[in-house]
Amino acid sequence: MVRAVELAPILGDLSGNIGRITEAIAQAVSDGVQLLVLPELATTGYYLVSREAALAASLRTDAPQFTRWAAMLAPDTVVVVGFAERRGDIAYNSAAVLSSGGLLALYRKVHLWDEEKSIFAAGDETQPVVETPLGRIGVLICYDLEFPEVPRSLALRGAELLVVPTNWPLLARPEGEHPPEVIQAMAAARASAIPVVCCDRCGIEAGKLWTEGTTIIGSDGWAAGVRNSHVVTATVTLNAGAGQIGPRNHVIADRRPNHYAALVTGDEQ
Template sequence: MKAIKVSVAQLTPKLGDKQHNLQLISDAMIEAKGDRADLIVFPELFLTGYSVGDDLDRMAETEEGQGMTEIKKLCVEHGLYAVISFPEKGESGQFYISSALIDNNGDVLGIYRKTHLFDKEKVHFTPGSEFKVIETPIGKMGLMICFDVEFPEIARSLKLQGADFIVIVNANMYPYELHHHLFSRVRAMENEIPVIICNRLGVEGDLEFCGDSMVIDATGNILLEMKQAVGVRTVDMPIEQQLDPKMSYTANRRAELYSKLAKH
């Protein structure tokens, strides 16, 4: 059974303090390296904190920005792949909620821009327009961000594009903890694909973030469940495993019947 070792960093960033958050990232990578992880995943907008909308002119970066450059160096130093989320300044000055996949050579292999914006995110951010599957030596990785998990079409699209597993970076808050707990397991089960979902903790204004980061295998079995624990946890996640041949959801699809889904 082919597997990779995944570290999940369920932590609390400090809003607007990149240096503090970079230190958290560095410390987490040291711990993940000690656990011999291949990949470490951080929550949504971890570089800056979540409620950064009013300060995007100052806080947003490109992939060549100061904060992202420091994270690339950390990936090289610790020999890790990392999925890190940040407010991205786009080519025409618009802003995106983005997650970058950085390899152990410090190269950005791809950036996913959140396609389904939640609530007040729509005031400050532009939605992305592309689903991303990124091929790496540790597997083909599909990327999603938070609210995306509530739309089954995205995970199915990533599966059909050949993803070996899905990484979801989260800033999910109460009272929506049950939504993501259930949806992430269902996305894994209905697509027969492993799912990593990394959420944060802490409070920003009237938002209280609910944790419950998990690593889930292709049958929906929870391999790692952090609930409200603070810290970095590591687990072996199979990306090739025995599946029930009677299910084979992808093979049993009736795509010719689904065209109306894209028209409404």
């Protein structure tokens, strides 16, 4: 069972936000959830006004809080949570992957959105594929998902499920349509036959609304979750065999990479 909880962090309120995360973890453990995904920057809120403000509410990866959360987990369960990370004087928009053993992996957002470029340093390391008790989990954050290269690369590198902590500011969209970011996630799921778990946030911050677009997508590309207020829960099947989409077709094996050189050589106009 997979769950994503659309928290409403309060800007800069580190201890209150930690409390909200702790509560979501406790509830998930009590409900037998195996994988819990929480939003981007769940410890700080989004509209941080400066690098200093981010650092003031940030955590180092050796912060005891991660150990405390890990200690709450049953064996073979995983939590992914977005947080503002401090490393010396540098702030990162990061995600922690936790298991009962502690901090299993760290990811620092590579593609930064808007004012994040003034606040955070961009990550230097490619989105990780993390070996977990549940399988290989690929981690990306929010704007990373807008680059089709990213979810596809994670699938090619062996990820069996993708998690996307995110903060999606509400955008206008035609009536009856999914949020555009959900369409990107559905396309990514279907293209590589891999489940994608997007955890957005809720609440109003700095007068702005969020999309509240949390969606758990199955390897067939369709939403698989049941929503109860801001908690979305689903049973998903990991990737095994899903890529074989016809007697003679496989979403990965049918690729012809020698035709894709433009993706890594950049703009060739």
